[in-house]
Amino acid sequence: MPDDLPPVGNVLGSFIRAQRQMANLSLRELSALTQVSNPYLSQIERGLSEPSARVLKSIAEALNVSAEALFFQAGLISEPQQRECEATEAALRADSRLTDDQKKALLTVYRTYLRTNGY
Template sequence: MPDDKKPPPTLGELIRQQRELAELPMRQFAAMVGISNPYLSQIERNLREPSERVLDAIAEHLQTSADALIGQVRTRSDKASDVVQAIERDRDLTNAQRKALVEMYETFRKVTRSERKRG
């Protein structure tokens, strides 16, 4: 698959890539973050979503922010709508609130598109 057609990395894949770039073994990184090795493994394989606290700790030890990690995932995927970009920029919201708003917005859009196809 050519690079321009490759799907964007998920949050878990991005965390793994950043951890490997920092040359940190999984066990050591999990200990630094304060989580178990199996939990980190599940996050990196996209089997579990990290809590806001865990994502903040991961980002801190990767010398970035949770917002920057989420932003990297978003910018590597399809261009976000103006609404999603506004939600992502709003610093008065927590990461969990941003995620919930984006999920609701995307669900509303999906329902509307589906209704238009039917009608």
């Protein structure tokens, strides 16, 4: 790995921290939402631990980001799949004709279909 690229854990941890901060959540609040311990979340954010897929899914749901985005940051899926998922989710979030609850419901259904199809 080139010296100018941070380790995957640091990229993932930084991404999770940024998403948590944008959601105005403390580590304790995120811990309560994910049922993942506060110290473990801190280790993930600092790049000291590599979370399982289950933990990543839990964090994604709590932060209202796609699990695919976290899987990409963790190096578990390739960029094209992640870009396609992000574009679809961004389109759903941007549709001003839908209420926030409708957007959340559609995102949940979309993510469920992707998981069912193995993505």
